[in-house]
Amino acid sequence: MLINHALRELMEIEEVSENVLQVHLNGLLQINDKIALKEITRQLNLENVVGDKVFGSFAENFSFLLEALKKGDRTSSCPVIFILDEFDLFAHHKNQTLLYNLFDISQSAQTPIAVIGLTCRLDILELLEKRVKSRFSHRQIYLMNSFGFPQYVKIFKEQLSLPAEFPDKLFAEKWNENVQCLSEERSVQEVLQKHFNISKNLRSLHMLLMLSLNRVTASHPFMTAIDLMEASQLCSMDSKANIVHGLSVLEICLIIAMKHLNDIYEEEPFNFQMVYNEFQKFVQRKAHSVYNFEKPVVMKAFEHLQQLELIKPVERTSGNSQREYQLMKLLLDNTQIMNALQKYPNCPTDVRQWATSSLSWL
């Protein structure tokens, strides 16, 4: 956003807009140097020049392109600004040829180019090869969020307020007043403080605001503190617990059996046969014979858990071993399981008691 803003300002200077060419590259799109080169050719509108020429190396191709930018009346060529988004992904290309050539040309006096890289990684210099790093000018600008909590609240207010150009002036005024009242309420401040402590990131603030704005409808025109609190709860929801909520009773029993195995054997991987054994110990107590299902039915429940990625095989499946003896790990920890069990609807009491007791022979 900053770059676009700066470019816009620059383009307003007339000399610049006539002269300067821009090339925008993105690491997500141009995943290797060949595609990047084609994209540069396209953006500089040089397709007719390149045509069907065959080149030896990347560098030859590139220097040909830049020479082709020589303007008519002046002998020097046009300045070009290269903007590389997701710069760290370019550093993963083979040999870093694109970066090497770009920096090489910028350091030598051939064509005036400027290269601007945008990245989220702070250790970007470590990723560059030695020869590329030496050609880099080492000019870095860090954009850090360095605001404190009061400013966070101010940003919150600003983002929510309607701008002056909004057509319905009366509604806009009422809305902005509502926002002002909200930002002074204690519960809202608490919610914002919690979010601020987790992440200062403005995107997470946007997500929170988005979730609470969803509840604004024609019948509920102004946002309230309750909306914000519910939105905050949605943000911090444990998604795996939601999945556990929807499992059948048999699958829950299997998870509890795995939990017991993990407690006894300290997180060593288990296989289906061990889990089935543990489950049988539960079933054989007289009162629980209602859970006496056949082994294939229990196997189907086990495979469903595997499909949901709640359990995962420790190593890749080999054709030789039987499925029941393949070692697996459980990807939920004890607190998650206990919390999910609390919320589980209509949990049979004996299952719940089995979960809490660690003595399996009682």
Next chain:
Amino acid sequence: MTHLENVVLCRESQVSTLQSLFGERHHFSFPSIFIYGHTASGKTYVTQTLLKTLELPHVFVNCVECFTLRLLLEQILNKLNNLSSSEDGCSSEITCETFNDFVRLFKQVTKAENLKDQTVYIVLDKAEYLRDMEANLLPGFLRLQELADRNVTVIFLSEIVWEKFRPNTGCFEPFVLYFPDYSIGNLQKILSHDHPPEYSADFYAAYINILLGVFYTVCRDLKELRHLAVLNFPKYCEPVVRGEASERDTRKLWRNIEPHLKKAMQTVYLREISSSQWEKLQKDDTDLGQLKGLSAHTHVELPYYSKFILIAAYLASYNPARTDRRFFLKHHGKIKKTNFLKKHEKTSNHLLGPKPFPLDRLLAILYSIVDSRVAPTANIFSQITSLVTLQLLTLVGHDDQLDGPKYKCTVSLDFIRAISRTVNFDIIKYLYDFL
């Protein structure tokens, strides 16, 4: 709106959230939405119905069908092309090989008249397969609105939670929406919704109640339950059709259907027999006890010596080698009981699986358990190889190992007990775990 409610049951809050996210046609919506929930919790159905009813321009792609990058991107572009040019007979097929070309062609296609100024929706079903495709695909789709600079929203549908999708170096976080599983009341409501018109709604609701009573603890998947409901309904209606009971005679109806449903759990639910076989059985009214499923067919008839080879292999796999002396020698002398009998439950071999054993050990055990003298002819060895082909034994390691091949026995305890019963051999006496 009410039409939507009639078609999509029990999902009011999710539908209203989605509608408020979509907003007006020309509004920019959130760049990416991630919807997750259990199997058969209505994610695909609700999204499709909503987009079709509101007549928003959308493209629906299944990532299981389009398992390579090229298939996926080309399908999206071609479907979009068909959307925008509804007058043309057949527009040319677009080819696209990389994500870069995709963005470029996407910009071109969405310049069409009826797609401009509206949000275009791309729905990717079974999105968990995207993780296994190229690494730039998932982050690219999450940011498609920014990269293509167009009004587009990508919706991901998956069973797996978002935390497992997130790439290591971070990405644009989508709006995460959870489709909760149906409660038992909801399931009843939805299943009773498609009752055949010949019978009353109450009659069908009672049937669904019974069905859920049997199957709810095992399975909550709406698709499976629907399949079972449709298959078993004729049997339920039988007494009423034959005139033996009226529609309200719940006890009699229950007694008729209950053993049938229990049998269904062991067969149709496990896909042991196909649904057409099940329907035929119901019509013929044969005794359900003789039902033979797929797994029953693995009990092949083996020749006499092969059975003993299999038994010997099972003993070799599940007994530790040091105990062979005790079981198979006629005069084994005194064995110290202390170390020998101490065994932890965890190392019970039946829990850990079969262990590999060398061929010599197999032959040694074989000679001691077969009463008559067995000569090591080629006959025996070829029987061993045919057992490997039947996958009752597996070869461990390479074919050309210099110091003899190693095998592992891959049959279950019930199977081997059945086999040993046919040769009057008490295998339990010889198993270490059952001492």
